Structure formats: C-alpha cells, structure tokens
Amino acid sequence: MAKYIVKRIISAIITIWFIMTLTFILMNSIPGDPMSMGKALQPEVEAAVKAKYGLDKPLIEQYVTYLKNYAQGDFGVSFQKVGLTTNRIITDGFPYSLTIGGWSSLFIIIVGISFGIMSALKQNKVPDRIMMIISTLGATIPSFVFATMFLYVFSRRLGWVPSFGAGTWKHYIGPVLCIGMFSLAYVTRLTRTSVLDVLQQDYIRTARAKGLSEGVVIIKHALRNALIPVVTYLGPMIAALITGSFVVEKVFGIAGIGSLFTTSITNRDYTLIMGITVFFGVFIVIATLLVDILYVFIDPRIKYD
DSSP, X not given: OHHHHHHHHHHHHHHHHHHHHHHHHHHHHSSSOGGGSSSOOOHHHHHHHHHHHTTTSOHHHHHHHHHHHHHTTOOOBXXXXXXXXHHHHHHHHHHHHHHHHHHHHHHIIIIIHHHHHHHHHTTTSHHHHHHHHHHHHHHHSOHHHHHHHHIIIIIIISOOSOSSOOSXXXXXXXXXXXXXXXXXXXXXHHHHHHHHHHHTSHHHHHHHHTTOOHHHIIIIIIHHHHTHHHHHHHHHHHHHHHTOOHXXXXXXXXXXXXXXXXXXXXXXXXXXXXXXXXXHHHHHHHXXXXXXXXXXXXXXXXXXX
C-alpha cells in the first residue's frame, strides 16, 4: 500500500513539473510581452521595467528562477495590477470559486447519483425517460446559455435572485446551478449505466435468491461497486468546479479564479496567467491523487502497482 501511494505521489510531482514547464514555454512563445499593453514606454523605461522583473535574462535563467520561486509558493507580482502579488490575487478570488464549486459539487453528488439510481431502477419507464431528457439537455447546452436563461427568467422577469456580484447566499444560486449542469448530466448517466451493469451480475442474482429485500440488495451489494466509476470522475470534477468556471463567473460578475484568469489573458498579465494555470493544474493533480488512493479502499480488487 505504501509503495503504491509513493508511486502515485512521484507521478503527481512529475505531472506538476510538466504543467509548469509547458506553461512557461507557451507563455514565452506568445508574440509580444506584458510591456506591449497600454501606453507605449520609452526604450530606457521599458528596459528598466524588464530588468526589474527579470525579463531581460536568458530564458533558461528565467526558467530556473521560475521553478525555484514556484517550488517555494511564490508566484511573483502582477504586471498589470500594480502593488499586488499573484498569490494575493489568487487568495482574494479563490474563496468565491471555492464556495461556488463546493456547493455545486455537493448538489451534483446528491442529485446526480440519486437521479442515476432512480433512472436505473425505473429503466425504460417514464421517470427514466424524463431523467435522460434532462441529462441530455444538461450535457448539450453550454453553461453560459444556462446562465443567460437563468438571469433572464429568475433575475429580470421574476426578480427572485440578484443578477450580479456575490454579496448574499442568493447570489450563488445561479452560478451553482449553471456551473454544475454538465457534470450533473454526466454523473446521472454514468450512475445509471453503472447501476444497470451491476444489477446484471451473478452475485446480485444470488443475493436476491437468498430472499434479501430489494433495498438491501441495492444499498449493500450493488451501490458500492456501481459507484466506483462515479468516484473516479468526481475527483477531477470537484477540482475543476472549485477552481472556477471562466464563463459563468464572468456572466454573474463574480471575481473568482475563473473570472481573474480571463481578465489576465486579456491584459497579457503573464505572471498571473502562469500562476493561475499552475494553481489549476496542482489542484486537479492533487484531487486525482486523492481519488487514486481512495479508489484502493473502495475497490479491494485494485492492485498496488
């Protein structure tokens, strides 16, 4: 078990290094630089600014400094937000994304798994068909369309919820629902398929032949194995939701990580782009690592290799 965990940790570290390296290469491959935004600078002023931020050094030296700083948790200073570090900007924006992503994940897990089980148990009946229609719509309609529809109906027409900002719990209703629609549809379908597959297994027939109630068969014998594929998906899903939705946060006017990322791209704020990208990557890698470890406890058939 210890050997398995160590291997997964080493794999996670290599993946994070690859993400950091690829991000650095891509940022330095883009034409122009942060100094090209806004007013044109005098050559001597531009040279002084580049020297201050180390942009005048050879790329390999910049890369080594970049790795050292990131290994210490220092993401540098923002080129466009004067006086603010990337760490401070991420720290200020992350609580909004964490709140939205956390509640959205809880909503998806409870509703998605429940809908999937219900759909499987009512296969080809009215509830199943309704669930499949809803999940199909959730998987095919983009989140920004849901966000726009939500704002028009519940904010403008009915006036039930605010349309902008994150001041009260009502502000989060729209983002939580809209950001989770695709994953909700996917979890519902995945749970349904997995439950139907497990219910066809021999040990389920044996449990029923022993006279066990249907509730015991489903809860005690079927769900544990049926939810294994769902758990595999939930780790990266939760990480992706918590690190923010680029479009949904922008539509609802919430200054979360996703919204900050789109703004940093527009402003060519390279340090902020790289900092948020690496933050995204590390968060997802860690979530995947935890799922890999949890997977072993859920499914004892997994080999430690």
